[in-house]
Amino acid sequence: MSNIDSLRTLLIDQLRDLLDAEQRLTKALPKMKKAATNDELGEAIEAHFAETEEQVSRLEEVFEAMGEPARAKPCPGMRGIIEEGDEHISQKFADDGLRDAAIIGAAQRVEHYEIAAYGTARTFANLLGHEEIADLLQMTLDEEGETDKKLTHLAESTVNVEAVEAHQ
Amino acid sequence: MSNIDSLRTLLIDQLRDLLDAEQRLTKALPKMKKAATNDELGEAIEAHFAETEEQVSRLEEVFEAMGEPARAKPCPGMRGIIEEGDEHISQKFADDGLRDAAIIGAAQRVEHYEIAAYGTARTFANLLGHEEIADLLQMTLDEEGETDKKLTHLAESTVNVEAVEAHQ
Numbered sequence: 001m002s003n004i005d006s007l008r009t010l011l012i013d014q015l016r017d018l019l020d021a022e023q024r025l026t027k028a029l030p031k032m033k034k035a036a037t038n039d040e041l042g043e044a045i046e047a048h049f050a051e052t053e054e055q056v057s058r059l060e061e062v063f064e065a066m067g068e069p070a071r072a073k074p075c076p077g078m079r080g081i082i083e084e085g086d087e088h089i090s091q092k093f094a095d096d097g098l099r100d101a102a103i104i105g106a107a108q109r110v111e112h113y114e115i116a117a118y119g120t121a122r123t124f125a126n127l128l129g130h131e132e133i134a135d136l137l138q139m140t141l142d143e144e145g146e147t148d149k150k151l152t153h154l155a156e157s158t159v160n161v162e163a164v165e166a167h168q
Numbered sequence: 169m170s171n172i173d174s175l176r177t178l179l180i181d182q183l184r185d186l187l188d189a190e191q192r193l194t195k196a197l198p199k200m201k202k203a204a205t206n207d208e209l210g211e212a213i214e215a216h217f218a219e220t221e222e223q224v225s226r227l228e229e230v231f232e233a234m235g236e237p238a239r240a241k242p243c244p245g246m247r248g249i250i251e252e253g254d255e256h257i258s259q260k261f262a263d264d265g266l267r268d269a270a271i272i273g274a275a276q277r278v279e280h281y282e283i284a285a286y287g288t289a290r291t292f293a294n295l296l297g298h299e300e301i302a303d304l305l306q307m308t309l310d311e312e313g314e315t316d317k318k319l320t321h322l323a324e325s326t327v328n329v330e331a332v333e334a335h336q
Contacts, residue, residue, distance in 0.1 A: 005262040010269055013256070076255065077277055080248015084185070087244065091181075094173040101178060105288040109245055109281060116280035116316075120273040123323050148284075155291050 011124040021078035022056045028082045037096035055140045104155045111148040179292040189246035190224045196250045205264035223308045272323045279316040
């Protein structure tokens, strides 16, 4: 258990949690991509995989700027969300469109976890006056927001409509 | 494991996941409230507890409108997020303001999980043409969004600033 003696320590604690979350994601996203059928969804997951690798490097940059080792701390939140995604996606689906819809639901849970966690870390960095660090975290936050919007668009425009048409 | 044979079944699957998430939350929020020191934060958590109870009733209403029993399905995502919140909050803090900041971080992870999950369910209800159900889900979605904004405001305006002042 850490001893949180300052806002700086609390920020580092949050960053270590995020590093673990991102590292778990780099393992989970290829599985999601493999399960996806819709081309646009597959491409969106692949693009987010590349982005996630970039976000890990950006987090390492943040640790360096704070003069701290980039050490991850187990993140039970992301662990649970990925476990849930696996469960949802491995159900028996009547068609691929329905599985794609379930994948989108799982991916949006992942995105929103990250939006919450990066938002908290960014606010702490701002309060500490670490503008450069806040900017790096904001960059990732913007990317997560964009991915979430792309997924909502996919859910509305492609995947689920096919599923409705096939089964109503 | 469920057999997802239609978008309707997938929506019910999502609703059962949400019901479990909300039920877990009604147990977790009183603990968060007890751990909070800042009055505004305590009031915000208490208000959200009342809202969560209302949201459970609203979900039961949705199940009834769909002619389905309101049966929950274990939600590993919310379980992990609550476990993480417990871990973060029970660390050793140099002062109450820092613990409050950690509580806000945990609460925002909860809110964003719900925003993602209700968003998915609302989109499915819309695609199925269940307007009444989509409206009920949107009502909760709006409340979750408001709570998240309130928490961001608290983080920026009250809790963390105290922590910075005490420890810089």
